[in-house]
Amino acid sequence: MNILVIGSGGREHALVWKISQSPLVENIFAAPGNGGMGNLASCITLDSSDHCAVVNFCNKEDIGLVVVGPEVPLVEGLVDHLEAEKIIAFGPSAYAAQLEGSKGFTKDLCARYNIPTAAYGRFTEIQDAKDFVSEKGTPIVIKADGLAAGKGVIIAETLDQAYTAIEDILGGQFGEAGAELVIEEFLVGEEASFFALCDGENILPLATAQDHKQVGEGDTGPNTGGMGAYSPAPVMTDDMTDRTINEIILPTMRGMKEEGHPFKGVFFAGLMITAKGPELIEYNVRFGDPECQVLMMRMKSDIVPALLACATGDLDQVEMGWHDTPALTVVMAAKGYPGSYDKNTEIGNLEQAGSDENTFIFHAGTKKQEDKILATGGRVLNVTSVGKNVSEARNAAYAALDQIDWPQGFCRRDIGWRAIMRERKKTVT
Ligand code: AMP
Numbered sequence: 001m002n003i004l005v006i007g008s009g010g011r012e013h014a015l016v017w018k019i020s021q022s023p024l025v026e027n028i029f030a031a032p033g034n035g036g037m038g039n040l041a042s043c044i045t046l047d048s049s050d051h052c053a054v055v056n057f058c059n060k061e062d063i064g065l066v067v068v069g070p071e072v073p074l075v076e077g078l079v080d081h082l083e084a085e086k087i088i089a090f091g092p093s094a095y096a097a098q099l100e101g102s103k104g105f106t107k108d109l110c111a112r113y114n115i116p117t118a119a120y121g122r123f124t125e126i127q128d129a130k131d132f133v134s135e136k137g138t139p140i141v142i143k144a145d146g147l148a149a150g151k152g153v154i155i156a157e158t159l160d161q162a163y164t165a166i167e168d169i170l171g172g173q174f175g176e177a178g179a180e181l182v183i184e185e186f187l188v189g190e191e192a193s194f195f196a197l198c199d200g201e202n203i204l205p206l207a208t209a210q211d212h213k214q215v216g217e218g219d220t221g222p223n224t225g226g227m228g229a230y231s232p233a234p235v236m237t238d239d240m241t242d243r244t245i246n247e248i249i250l251p252t253m254r255g256m257k258e259e260g261h262p263f264k265g266v267f268f269a270g271l272m273i274t275a276k277g278p279e280l281i282e283y284n285v286r287f288g289d290p291e292c293q294v295l296m297m298r299m300k301s302d303i304v305p306a307l308l309a310c311a312t313g314d315l316d317q318v319e320m321g322w323h324d325t326p327a328l329t330v331v332m333a334a335k336g337y338p339g340s341y342d343k344n345t346e347i348g349n350l351e352q353a354g355s356d357e358n359t360f361i362f363h364a365g366t367k368k369q370e371d372k373i374l375a376t377g378g379r380v381l382n383v384t385s386v387g388k389n390v391s392e393a394r395n396a397a398y399a400a401l402d403q404i405d406w407p408q409g410f411c412r413r414d415i416g417w418r419a420i421m422r423e424r425k426k427t428v429t
């Protein structure tokens with residue numbers, strides 16, 4: 001079978017890498033792909049927002065499965081268009097992708113099906129939003145309803161901060177994505193992510209992960225797409241995982257089906273593990289980046305039958321094996337990220353750095369020019385390692401990363417700190 005992967009990040013490199021190990025696969029295409037995928041996939045120029053062009057390409061190359069990596073093409077209805085042309089695609093319909101594309105949509109669904117989440121209100125008028133905030137007090141969380149590339153959430157410590165956020169967002173800071181607001185209670189606890197595949201009526205639980213959203217060590221500074229991640233998330237005990245499945249994922253799946261819009265694809269639930277148990281912060285409807293990289297390193301089974309079953313049904317017939325050992329990924333980003341940064345700087349010694357058998361370097365914002373690898377994006381490389389515990393995986397990842405010759409890059413040196421602190425406590429007690 002031939003497979004087309006849409007996207008260009010570390011997530012898509014990890015998917016291509018895992019898919020390439022499947023005996024079911026002949027050719028892999030990545031649109032547009034990146035500088036690290038060349039030996040596994042043909043990187044092609046194809047505008048994923050031009051759905052007719054994607055359909056034509058699939059017909060021409062006899063594509064048996066399209067795997068859509070990022071959220072934007074899902075929210076724009078690429079999967080609907082492909083399915084209408086009888087092309088099998090992994091990912092939700094545009095309607096179901098509202099679980100990520102509209103925070104208000106998700107909160108209302110949670111309310112209808114008693115899914116644990118922070119108490120909330122939806123607003124389009126500045127004064128109504130301010131009245132709600134002054135009644136509830138602070139801290140309080142102000143969110144643009146739509147997709148805002150991870151920047152549309154403000155945790156307001158004071159009423160003034162909350163009022164400013166309301167004015168900024170409803171005033172047009174995020175364009176259409178901020179035409180509506182969700183304002184919600186501030187949840188206290190530890191964050192974790194849970195991933196499960198779904199074919200509309202069955203789920204296949206995958207694994208848990210934790211990421212580091214902030215750019216600075218000790219989880220400080222502005223938010224980014226993610227500076228590192230590890231899997232599994234120690235806070236997700238078997239009990240928390242069971243509760244997440246039973247109280248959050250299954251009611252969502254049943255609710256979407258009952259309402260005539262079954263969800264197919266991957267549920268990526270952002271959770272707060274509070275004193276009461278797991279509560280849903282948000283859904284994403286695609287794999288996390290960089291969470292996908294650690295998931296793919298731990299996945300033992302062939303991914304292709306599972307992706308196909310999500311699209312065509314019978315996911316309950318698929319079994320998925322996992323390596324018990326943890327995986328950890330460190331993101332190397334261009335200096336200046338998440339602000340402005342230089343492009344087209346050269347990265348050296350990647351082959352030597354990635355030669356350890358427990359390590360794989362996934363590329364994100366890179367391109368290959370002749371025999372050189374150039375950095376073209378903010379997040380550029382994901383140095384990913386497995387080890388018998390998180391400390392060992394982290395040591396392997398940093399040992400590899402330190403061999404990379406890229407003076408214009410930086411990383412956080414404390415990825416995995418929470419899990420490693422837990423491991424140390426366990427050794428002491
Ligand atoms: P979101 O884009 O909705 O995942 O929000 C981004 C980040 O904001 C989350 O990963 C949390 O760290 C934080 N956050 C969002 N909602 C809440 C909440 N209700 N209580 C506490 N923190 C939150």
Ligand code: GLY
Nearest residue numbers: 225226288289290
């Ligand atoms: N790493 C967070 C995300 O993919 O949304």
